[in-house]
Amino acid sequence: MTDTDVRLTDQEREAELELDQLKQLVGLVPYDETTDVFPVTGWDAIHFVVGNATQTAHFYQSAFGMELIGYSGPETGNRDHKAFVLKSGSIRFVIKGGVDPQSSLHDHVRRHGDGVVDISLEVPDVDRCITHARSIGATVLQEPQDLTDDHGTVRVAAIATYGETRHTLVQRSGDGWSYDGPYLPGFEARTSSYVKRDGEPKRLFQALDHIVGNVELGRMDEWVAFYNKVMGFVNMAEFIGDDIATDYSALMSKVVANGNHRVKFPLNEPAVAKKKSQIDEYLEFYQGPGAQHLALATNDILSTVDHMRANGIEFLDTPDSYYQDPELRARIGQVRVPIEELQKRGILVDRDEDGYLLQIFTRPVQDRPTVFFELIERHGSLGFGKGNFKALFEAIEREQERRGNL
Ligand SMILES: [Fe+2]
Numbered sequence: 112m113t114d115t116d117v118r119l120t121d122q123e124r125e126a127e128l129e130l131d132q133l134k135q136l137v138g139l140v141p142y143d144e145t146t147d148v149f150p151v152t153g154w155d156a157i158h159f160v161v162g163n164a165t166q167t168a169h170f171y172q173s174a175f176g177m178e179l180i181g182y183s184g185p186e187t188g189n190r191d192h193k194a195f196v197l198k199s200g201s202i203r204f205v206i207k208g209g210v211d212p213q214s215s216l217h218d219h220v221r222r223h224g225d226g227v228v229d230i231s232l233e234v235p236d237v238d239r240c241i242t243h244a245r246s247i248g249a250t251v252l253q254e255p256q257d258l259t260d261d262h263g264t265v266r267v268a269a270i271a272t273y274g275e276t277r278h279t280l281v282q283r284s285g286d287g288w289s290y291d292g293p294y295l296p297g298f299e300a301r302t303s304s305y306v307k308r309d310g311e312p313k314r315l316f317q318a319l320d321h322i323v324g325n326v327e328l329g330r331m332d333e334w335v336a337f338y339n340k341v342m343g344f345v346n347m348a349e350f351i352g353d354d355i356a357t358d359y360s361a362l363m364s365k366v367v368a369n370g371n372h373r374v375k376f377p378l379n380e381p382a383v384a385k386k387k388s389q390i391d392e393y394l395e396f397y398q399g400p401g402a403q404h405l406a407l408a409t410n411d412i413l414s415t416v417d418h419m420r421a422n423g424i425e426f427l428d429t430p431d432s433y434y435q436d437p438e439l440r441a442r443i444g445q446v447r448v449p450i451e452e453l454q455k456r457g458i459l460v461d462r463d464e465d466g467y468l469l470q471i472f473t474r475p476v477q478d479r480p481t482v483f484f485e486l487i488e489r490h491g492s493l494g495f496g497k498g499n500f501k502a503l504f505e506a507i508e509r510e511q512e513r514r515g516n517l
Contacts (some may be wrong), residue, residue: 116142117371120153120233121283122201123352128317136408137320142370145258149240149343151232152504153373156196156203156294158229160219161477166194170476171204172305174422176315177356181293182301185210189297192216196294196301200317202407203294216309219275224479226460227402228508230322231279232274233512234376237266239345240280240342243288244270251275262292270341273326273334273378274400278342308421315415316407320487321366321375321495324509325393326400331363331380338367338376340477347375348494355500360388377495379403392516395481404472404483412469413448416456419486421479425474427506429457443467447490447499451469466491472503480514 117139119130133139144150158429161167171177181196182333183189191214194207207228209216218227234240237255253269283290293300296442301355315319326334337345344367363383368375393403397454400416409415417428433439434454443462453460469488477483487496496503511517 115182117471119202122153122203122233123318126198126317128198128201132410133318135489135491136318136410137375138372138489140372144235144370147370148243148341149340149341150235151240151369151371151374152235153233153369153371154202155231155233155279155393156205156229156323157206157227158231159225160180160207160216160223160228161219161225162208163339164193164195164206167208168197168206168225169305170494171197171206172303174417174419174424176307176311176422177202178202178314179301179305180304180460181298187297187299194298198300199314199407202316202319205231205294221369222398223275224397224481225477226397226482227276227405229269229277229279229320230402231281232369234280234282235285237268237280237282241270242270243343244341247341249337253279258296259290260296262296263290264288265290265494266297267295272337273324273330274397276401277421283455285296304495310366312414312416315418316409316486318408318486320406320408320489321377322405323377323379323403324400325379325390325397325403328381328383329393330400331365331378334378335365336376341496342369343378344369344374347372348497355504356382356384357504357508359386360391360504361385362388362504372493386508386517387511388510389504392511392514393481395516397481400466402482406470406485406487409486409488412458412471412486413452413456416458416471419473420456426457427472427503429459429502429506430452433459439498451515458501459496459502461492461494463494463497464468468492468494468496470496470499472506474510480511480516 177197177199184193197204250271255268269279346368347368361384364379366377381388473484
């Protein structure tokens with residue numbers, strides 16, 4: 112197999128990303144799509160349902176440096192809700208909030224708080240995916256259908272995943288399908304009067320690396336099997352039991368990825384321990400399984416953290432002892448910046464046989480202690496920061512303690 116087997120998606124091309132850059136950013140690998148039972152090209156968009164989409168859309172512009180590109184709402188004929196489409200590099204977020212008092216989006220917010228409802232994926236053949244998914248017994252939430260407006264036609268369908276989360280599948284090319292609108296039929300182009308502060312780069316992150324799903328105790332393997340059998344995902348790495356335990360809490364995690372590794376889903380379940388784990392806290396406050404964190408890939412995590420902090424984003428603290436630990440320093444070896452620069456910002460570093468990665472985690476971005484973000488800068492490592500799990504979970508436990516949830 113040659114490198115030509117991975118091609119840039121339209122979103123990546125529009126974002127002026129390059130193949131080599133993406134290989135480094137998100138660990139893209141070549142693979143043969145023709146043998147895949149459920150070929151997935153990459154992420155299409157991540158849909159959030161929130162209590163106030165108007166204000167949340169502002170937050171992702173002002174704090175995350177994203178750009179408003181599309182809109183659907185009462186003015187465009189959608190009387191149920193408002194939806195704002197935001198972009199950063201090849202990432203698309205769709206932020207939705209109910210307008211009609213009877214909108215079902217309000218029920219979702221009442222039960223789960225703000226959260227991710229749809230991890231939408233771009234696929235080359237919607238019908239092929241749905242036929243396969245149905246044959247394995249997956250729940251088809253939306254049958255394949257064409258959506259059309261002046262900009263062209265796309266084909267979409269949706270299947271259910273953990274909790275009330277879904278995967279909408281979007282086909283944007285192929286015989287009879289092409290689309291050049293801002294997002295999907297029903298959305299119009301929209302820009303914002305928001306102006307970035309002086310010195311802030313065009314974007315703070317370029318691509319989506321992974322989305323972690325939290326599932327109930329004892330159900331992780333079921334969902335790993337779902338992604339293996341229904342969606343043809345491969346197992347990437349496995350962290351179980353003691354790998355991810357602090358003195359108090361524990362969790363188990365396995366990672367699945369699509370053929371080209373653009374889409375990576377670590378799946379967590381709580382493990383029995385002395386105190387309530389971060390996964391238990393999530394499941395309690397989200398009222399069930401759901402997306403826990405989204406990892407945003409950046410090629411300059413130091414600058415991104417500085418700008419996001421200046422924009423008011425709060426990150427988890429890392430104690431100085433982390434950076435002074437001789438064992439850690441020996442293991443991580445040489446990285447692209449002095450350790451002191453990482454320490455100043457609380458950025459974690461991990462190394463494996465393939466290289467290293469830098470990462471940091473935000474505090475929850477809504478009222479409930481559920482969804483948060485990770486920033487990740489990969490240098491060869493295709494891992495998820497296994498060496499940092501203990502330090503990270505201890506940091507999360509300090510936060511849980513402060514919230515009275517440990
Ligand atoms: Fe992560």
